[in-house]
Amino acid sequence: MHVTSDKNIDNQKLVSLLKAKDQKGFELLYERYAPTLYGVILKIVTKEENANDILQEVFLKIWRNIDSYSVQKANLYTWMLTIARNSAIDHTRKKEFNRNVDIQKIKLGSLGTETQRTDKIGVKEKVQKLDPELREIIDIIYFGGYTHSEASEALSIPLGSVKTRVRTALRELKKLIV
Amino acid sequence: MNVKEYIQSGILENYVLGSVSDQERREVECIASIYPEIREELESLSVSMNAYAEIHRVNPPTGLKQKILAELEDLSDADELQNVVEMRAASAGVWKYAVAASIAIVLVLSFVLFNTMNQVDSLSEQLSGALSQNQELSSASEEDQALIKQLQEANKAYYAVIKDPNNKIVHMHEAEGKPDALTLVYWNPTSKEVYVQVDHMHIPSDELQYQLWAIVDGEAIDAGVFEVGEDSTALQKMKPTEKADAFVVTLEKRGGVPVAEGEIYALGNT
Numbered sequence: 356m357h358v359t360s361d362k363n364i365d366n367q368k369l370v371s372l373l374k375a376k377d378q379k380g381f382e383l384l385y386e387r388y389a390p391t392l393y394g395v396i397l398k399i400v401t402k403e404e405n406a407n408d409i410l411q412e413v414f415l416k417i418w419r420n421i422d423s424y425s426v427q428k429a430n431l432y433t434w435m436l437t438i439a440r441n442s443a444i445d446h447t448r449k450k451e452f453n454r455n456v457d458i459q460k461i462k463l464g465s466l467g468t469e470t471q472r473t474d475k476i477g478v479k480e481k482v483q484k485l486d487p488e489l490r491e492i493i494d495i496i497y498f499g500g501y502t503h504s505e506a507s508e509a510l511s512i513p514l515g516s517v518k519t520r521v522r523t524a525l526r527e528l529k530k531l532i533v
Numbered sequence: 534m535n536v537k538e539y540i541q542s543g544i545l546e547n548y549v550l551g552s553v554s555d556q557e558r559r560e561v562e563c564i565a566s567i568y569p570e571i572r573e574e575l576e577s578l579s580v581s582m583n584a585y586a587e588i589h590r591v592n593p594p595t596g597l598k599q600k601i602l603a604e605l606e607d608l609s610d611a612d613e614l615q616n617v618v619e620m621r622a623a624s625a626g627v628w629k630y631a632v633a634a635s636i637a638i639v640l641v642l643s644f645v646l647f648n649t650m651n652q653v654d655s656l657s658e659q660l661s662g663a664l665s666q667n668q669e670l671s672s673a674s675e676e677d678q679a680l681i682k683q684l685q686e687a688n689k690a691y692y693a694v695i696k697d698p699n700n701k702i703v704h705m706h707e708a709e710g711k712p713d714a715l716t717l718v719y720w721n722p723t724s725k726e727v728y729v730q731v732d733h734m735h736i737p738s739d740e741l742q743y744q745l746w747a748i749v750d751g752e753a754i755d756a757g758v759f760e761v762g763e764d765s766t767a768l769q770k771m772k773p774t775e776k777a778d779a780f781v782v783t784l785e786k787r788g789g790v791p792v793a794e795g796e797i798y799a800l801g802n803t
Contacts, residue, residue, distance in 0.1 A: 376609050376612070378602065378605065378606060378609070381602060381605050382598075382602060385598050385601065385602065389593050389597075389598065390590040390591060390592050390593065391583075391586055391587045391589070391590045393590070393591050393592070393593040394586070394587075394589040394590040394591040395586050395589060397589075397591055398589050403594070406593075407593070407594065407597055410593055410597065410601070411597070411600065411601050411604065414601045414604075414605065415604065415605070415608070418605055418608060423802070425778060427566050427750060427751050427778060428562040428563075428565075428566060428778075429562050429579075430575075430576060430579040430580070430583070432579070432583045433549065433579040433582070433583060436551075436582075436583065436586055437551055437558075440551045441551065478584045478587065478588055479588045482584075482585060482588055493550065493585065496550050496551075496552055497550050497551060497582075497585075497586075502552065503552065518543055521543065521546050521547065521550065522543050522546050524546075525546040525549065525550070525578055525581065525582070526546075528581045528582070528585060529577055529578060529581040531581075532580065532581040532584045532585075533577045533580055533581055
């Protein structure tokens with residue numbers, strides 16, 4: 356966990372600040388998580404102006420739904436990333452985004468440009484060891500919003516192979532990171 | 534519930550990749566809160582996927598932070614106003630249920646009364662007949678009276694539970710792949726009373742029974758077993774429960790088990 360300020364505020368405390376709709380809590384949340392949420396949104400919608408609007412929408416959704424969030428239920432980071440990802444994908448669906456064309460953009464993830472942070476370089480190097488085929492399946496589902504059957508069609512592999520590949524990809528990623 | 538099989542099913546991977554429905558997502562979170570092994574696996578998959586997302590990080594344009602925080606502040610002000618309005622409306626809200634319940638009670642009672650009157654009418658016609666028939670009439674009306682009384686008692690109890698503003702109504706939704714499992718849980722955190730009302734659920738074989746669990750800090754606490762059948766739409770009183778983040782229904786062997794083993798049929802957050 357990287358922290359840009361108030362290092363001693365852990366996620367549990369952060370969640371109680373958020374639930375109290377405390378402005379400082381949201382500021383801290385923004386500092387900690389906005390770059391990743393923004394990076395994921397940008398990867399999905401590609402246009403910066405759209406990404407700005409969606410990031411704003413995501414923070415509003417976090418603000419509105421924080422009451423129903425519980426640390427026992429889900430990882431905070433995962434919870435927010437799900438909101439960011441779904442909002443961005445909804446946006447692309449609304450615009451009848453031609454996903455068959457855009458697969459090229461998503462394929463073999465061009466990794467983000469902001470990698471100055473030393474603690475992230477390690478992770479990036481580790482991820483680069485992941486088999487390109489496995490990274491591709493993660494990217495088209497996570498960033499491309501493909502369903503398993505859409506992925507099966509786009510990659511011309513059977514549905515069963517998509518499922519196996521997803522499991523293998525996450526298992527390998529876990530081995531590299533955790 | 535076979536924990537290993539569940540972990541290997543691929544649902545946790547789909548969860549962290551975001552390719553699950555809302556219902557599946559709630560289910561994964563609920564199941565993970567019950568089984569530590571599943572929670573641990575979900576957590577390490579989440580951490581991996583979060584790290585993967587993090588390598589794509591990009592700093593948002595300057596100025597966006599102030600814009601977003603300012604909007605949240607506006608919302609916060611608007612919310613305070615809303616709270617005042619809602620507090621006034623909340624007490625009115627309870628009456629919606631109360632009115633619905635009274636209508637239901639009136640309908641049931643009128644049906645019973647109608648039947649009774651019909652019976653009385655038809656029997657009255659025979660009053661001039663034999664004494665045995667007269668006896669039949671008195672015993673029939675006694676039976677009906679008992680039935681009315683029983684229904685009145687049940688409705689009074691039902692009415693007391695649903696109109697109690699301290700009761701939380703938990704709408705249980707069916708677990709994935711269990712389409713026929715609709716239940717309401719009434720929970721009063723102050724008196725700790727819990728009632729289950731089955732709307733419709735699949736009737737299990739005789740050796741099995743549904744069991745309710747209160748989920749507290751990721752632990753499943755037994756809240757008792759309940760019946761499902763033709764007469765089970767009435768409220769069924771469960772074990773007292775002080776705390777619950779969620780309620781879960783599993784199918785277990787008759788009489789219930791101390792630790793959940795069976796599959797989850799329905800779940801709902803408090």
